[in-house]
Amino acid sequence: LTPGVLYPLLKGLESKGLVQTSWEEVRADESEEGEGRRRKWYKLSAKGRKRLEQRIAAHRAYRAIIDAFIGGTKGETAR
Amino acid sequence: VSTLRIQHESREPVPGAPTDPVSSWLDVLEKLLDLPVDESRSIREELASHLRERVRDLTLTGMNEGEAVRAAISELGDAAELARRFHRARSPSRRRHVMNIILAATASAALVGGGVAVRSAGQSAEKERARLTQENDALKQLTGAVLAQDDAAANQALLKDLAPRAVESAKGKNEITRGAILSALAGALAAPQPEFVVNCEQTDTWQQLFDSIAKGAGKGSFTNFNSLDPLGIVSTQQVGLKVGGMKLEDAIRFLNENFPDIPGNGRIDYRVTDSMIEFASEEYFDRRERTTRTYSIDPLVRSLLDKEAAPPQTLEGVRHSHVSAEKAVGEDISQLIMEMVETNMWMANGGTLASIRRFGGKLFITAPLRHFERIEWVLREAGAMEPVATADGAPRNVVIAVDPETNGLVVVRPNGDTLRCSTIELPDSNSTSATLDSAVWRRGVPVLSSVPTISRFFTDKAGMESRSHLPEPSIPSDGLVR
Numbered sequence: 001l002t003p004g005v006l007y008p009l010l011k012g013l014e015s016k017g018l019v020q021t022s023w024e025e026v027r028a029d030e031s032e033e034g035e036g037r038r039r040k041w042y043k044l045s046a047k048g049r050k051r052l053e054q055r056i057a058a059h060r061a062y063r064a065i066i067d068a069f070i071g072g073t074k075g076e077t078a079r
Numbered sequence: 080v081s082t083l084r085i086q087h088e089s090r091e092p093v094p095g096a097p098t099d100p101v102s103s104w105l106d107v108l109e110k111l112l113d114l115p116v117d118e119s120r121s122i123r124e125e126l127a128s129h130l131r132e133r134v135r136d137l138t139l140t141g142m143n144e145g146e147a148v149r150a151a152i153s154e155l156g157d158a159a160e161l162a163r164r165f166h167r168a169r170s171p172s173r174r175r176h177v178m179n180i181i182l183a184a185t186a187s188a189a190l191v192g193g194g195v196a197v198r199s200a201g202q203s204a205e206k207e208r209a210r211l212t213q214e215n216d217a218l219k220q221l222t223g224a225v226l227a228q229d230d231a232a233a234n235q236a237l238l239k240d241l242a243p244r245a246v247e248s249a250k251g252k253n254e255i256t257r258g259a260i261l262s263a264l265a266g267a268l269a270a271p272q273p274e275f276v277v278n279c280e281q282t283d284t285w286q287q288l289f290d291s292i293a294k295g296a297g298k299g300s301f302t303n304f305n306s307l308d309p310l311g312i313v314s315t316q317q318v319g320l321k322v323g324g325m326k327l328e329d330a331i332r333f334l335n336e337n338f339p340d341i342p343g344n345g346r347i348d349y350r351v352t353d354s355m356i357e358f359a360s361e362e363y364f365d366r367r368e369r370t371t372r373t374y375s376i377d378p379l380v381r382s383l384l385d386k387e388a389a390p391p392q393t394l395e396g397v398r399h400s401h402v403s404a405e406k407a408v409g410e411d412i413s414q415l416i417m418e419m420v421e422t423n424m425w426m427a428n429g430g431t432l433a434s435i436r437r438f439g440g441k442l443f444i445t446a447p448l449r450h451f452e453r454i455e456w457v458l459r460e461a462g463a464m465e466p467v468a469t470a471d472g473a474p475r476n477v478v479i480a481v482d483p484e485t486n487g488l489v490v491v492r493p494n495g496d497t498l499r500c501s502t503i504e505l506p507d508s509n510s511t512s513a514t515l516d517s518a519v520w521r522r523g524v525p526v527l528s529s530v531p532t533i534s535r536f537f538t539d540k541a542g543m544e545s546r547s548h549l550p551e552p553s554i555p556s557d558g559l560v561r
Contacts, residue, residue, distance in 0.1 A: 007126060007129070008161065008165045011165055011169065015168070037132070
């Protein structure tokens with residue numbers, strides 16, 4: 001995942017309300033006055049968590065199909 | 080030019096001024112973004128902070144600053160492309176949430192279909208045979224996996240249940256039309272859900288009610304209260320209701336019929352997956368399960384032209400009457416459908432869920448999946464039309480039919496506009512289903528298709544065994560995942 005793909009995706013998540021963001025001022029050692037670096041934090045929102053949950057369910061169903069397709073039996077399926 | 084740059088510099092200080100390439104690159108991007116100022120500013124700020132960090136990291140690895148800046152910018156890729164990505168990310172995709180289901184279904188169909196979709200014309204017979212053998216093996220494994228996992232009686236019932244109509248329409252013909260299969264699968268989609276007996280005690284809130292209905296069915300619940308809000312259902316609102324010994328379906332019907340608060344046009348609906356029951360409004364599911372199919376109206380246009388008293392004498396005249404016949408037929412049939420099927424959902428009637436558009440001799444119909452059965456009935460009655468294609472991936476579908484008596488398989492593959500069937504002989508079975516007629520007609524039933532049926536089928540049947548050894552994804556335990 002390159003940064004050029006990642007940032008638009010994060011922006012999309014943000015505009016759909018799936019993540020909450022906040023800026024933080026990072027003052028590493030004694031840099032010039034006022035010029036602290038800023039860092040953006042992303043946190044999954046309640047809505048985002050719900051969506052993740054749905055995706056996981058869909059993913060499980062998908063995995064189940066593939067597993068059924070490649071025909072592993074209980075004992076021999078790779079973990 | 081230089082004064083302009085200095086202005087920008089003072090607005091967004093970046094190390095390395097005054098001719099800092101980071102800043103000018105960000106200027107270019109900001110222009111390309113062409114978004115409201117606050118949005119493009121926030122994107123700019125984030126990327127500036129990223130680039131600053133990245134340049135710092137790269138210089139720590141020994142690059143000089145110029146190299147580091149160039150590397151950091153080139154990692155972000157072409158500015159125009161990046162701007163496009165931001166634009167795409169902003170506009171939410173309507174179909175995104177059904178994507179997983181469709182993806183699962185088409186992926187499995189594609190796996191089984193293998194080279195079917197991209198079959199080149201000049202393929203040699205030998206290659207074809209090798210492919211068939213390969214396909215055959217895969218199919219055998221698949222059906223083995225599907226069928227072996229439950230008791231025979233249940234399998235039989237399930238298979239029999241899945242597409243009686245496809246079988247019926249294949250009777251006496253040597254091909255199954257795509258329309259017959261689609262409508263059969265749509266029918267299967269509408270088939271009764273697995274039966275759970277729901278027992279829930281006196282409950283307080285809607286949230287608890289839905290939770291306990293799901294719990295009674297041995298599953299977790301996921302309730303979309305946003306969609307239920309217009310029905311007057313709020314998660315924290317008190318209900319005070321007892322449901323006992325009902326099937327899930329009956330429990331929901333009971334709810335729909337016994338709550339005067341629920342306006343006439345809204346209903347609670349649900350979907351069952353392997354681990355959850357999802358509750359939401361019927362409209363929500365309708366919106367989520369919308370699809371587009373195209374239908375040819377050519378047969379009707381031709382029959383209308385045949386009836387014309389005086390056929391046009393010039394080429395131009397022929398073209399003109401053909402175009403106007405298409406228009407007339409398109410309008411008539413659209414009206415008919417919109418009157419016969421769920422009048423209020425059509426955009427032409429002020430609805431939001433469904434639309435019909437005609438282009439040339441084709442009708443494009445977008446509607447919730449569950450309504451297509453009736454739409455196609457109207458189309459068939461009006462002029463024996465079959466769907467040409469569907470937007471949910473059906474053109475590349477593969478339908479596999481199983482003959483439980485002989486253990487033979489029937490594969491229905493796309494081939495031009497119709498689906499031709501061929502039987503596949505299993506190496507370990509000494510009986511070959513000689514003709515399609517006998518194989519399909521005797522007992523063949525589609526098991527796999529690219530329509531969403533597949534996910535329910537596998538989830539409810541085959542999925543159960545596989546699920547037990549799938550690694551559980553880890554989610555912070557805050558009670559959301561049950």
